Amino acid sequence: MPKKQKAICLVSGGMDSAVTLAIALEKYDVAAMHAYYGQLTQDREIKAFRDITNHYGINETMAFSLSHLTQIGGSALTDPDIDIHTGGIDKTRIPNTYVPFRNAHLLSAAVSWAEVLGASAIFIGIVEEDSSGYPDCRESFIEAFNKAVNEGTRPETNLNIIAPVMHLTKAEIVRKGMELNVPFELTWSCYQNTEKACGVCDSCILRLKAFEDAGFDDPIPYEGDE
């Protein structure tokens, strides 16, 4: 059997990237990358990253501190003086949880590591339509960034950025994850709590609706659960 090509998968600890990881593992030898940047639930997300990568027996893992995103601020996720938005998704504006240009930082780290490892693909679990409306989650951004990667790296580096759940609905992502036996119980999505998910931030609302629409129970604990 030919040796599998190497890929880096970004694993935030949330449900979309866990399903993306399961998809990447079908065809690639995967190194898993996580980044933290002073967001409120940083330690809970690092735990989720460790739990998920341990579940899959991934040997090559890297967790990066992007502390300059905290210095820069400008987001409810990194500035404790800005309240996390709750009360439902508002599709007409960029939510205050948008961390300016965050995915460019995550992808740049993945690209640098990919050049050192000789990887040929980078998997990222972004979702374009059925999500929060962050500008750095759009396919047009990924395409332009991929072009910049090809122009700005060594001639022998040949990297594709793959976003396999980009155009799925959140319910389709849950179904795909169930098919692939993704350990959703190890994932974490809530923007503000670390023991029981709040159920009211945008990220919880999207997740709860995803499981409901897909017809499955979400296995993580929520505030107010029995």
Next chain:
Amino acid sequence: MPKKQKAICLVSGGMDSAVTLAIALEKYDVAAMHAYYGQLTQDREIKAFRDITNHYGINETMAFSLSHLTQIGGSALTDPDIDIHTGGIDKTRIPNTYVPFRNAHLLSAAVSWAEVLGASAIFIGIVEEDSSGYPDCRESFIEAFNKAVNEGTRPETNLNIIAPVMHLTKAEIVRKGMELNVPFELTWSCYQNTEKACGVCDSCILRLKAFEDAGFDDPIPYEGDE
């Protein structure tokens, strides 16, 4: 007089970015950004950044730690086990001082900060032809990255990346700096020393030739000087 627009200028501490800063200051209200990433001469470069921005009386400055570039390694600048290349510029290969995709990290930080500050331009002192041959110093990279910036940021963010010395020779950069009274004595270029420049690393060789070709004395101390 109309209020000047805001720009962020990347200031490494070296000669090209010091001249770029002087050019940016002619038309913009400038915030200065520096990034360090465990490179051998990190502290000397931060000192140069502080000295240059103090010289110009710049109030808004930010120095970011990109420590994940040290974790990733793969460069003689960030891995002490790899010797800095000396003995002359070899145009046929990417030098071992290339830090994988570094300029994408620097520009991403500038873009994130620009979104928070409401800046309209980012100045970067990269040089394409007459330099070390790093892939992330090419105009094609900057153009592609600028496209990714426009796709991946808020709709109201409208940022141009400006690289005013991109196509100058190093000697032309020195002459331009002399015209603008750039304090070259405060800059630092050497890749390996922090008190007297080595004179033999690629960066020193490019700098010494720049001053010689331009017909000026380089004001910084070199090993072996009287």
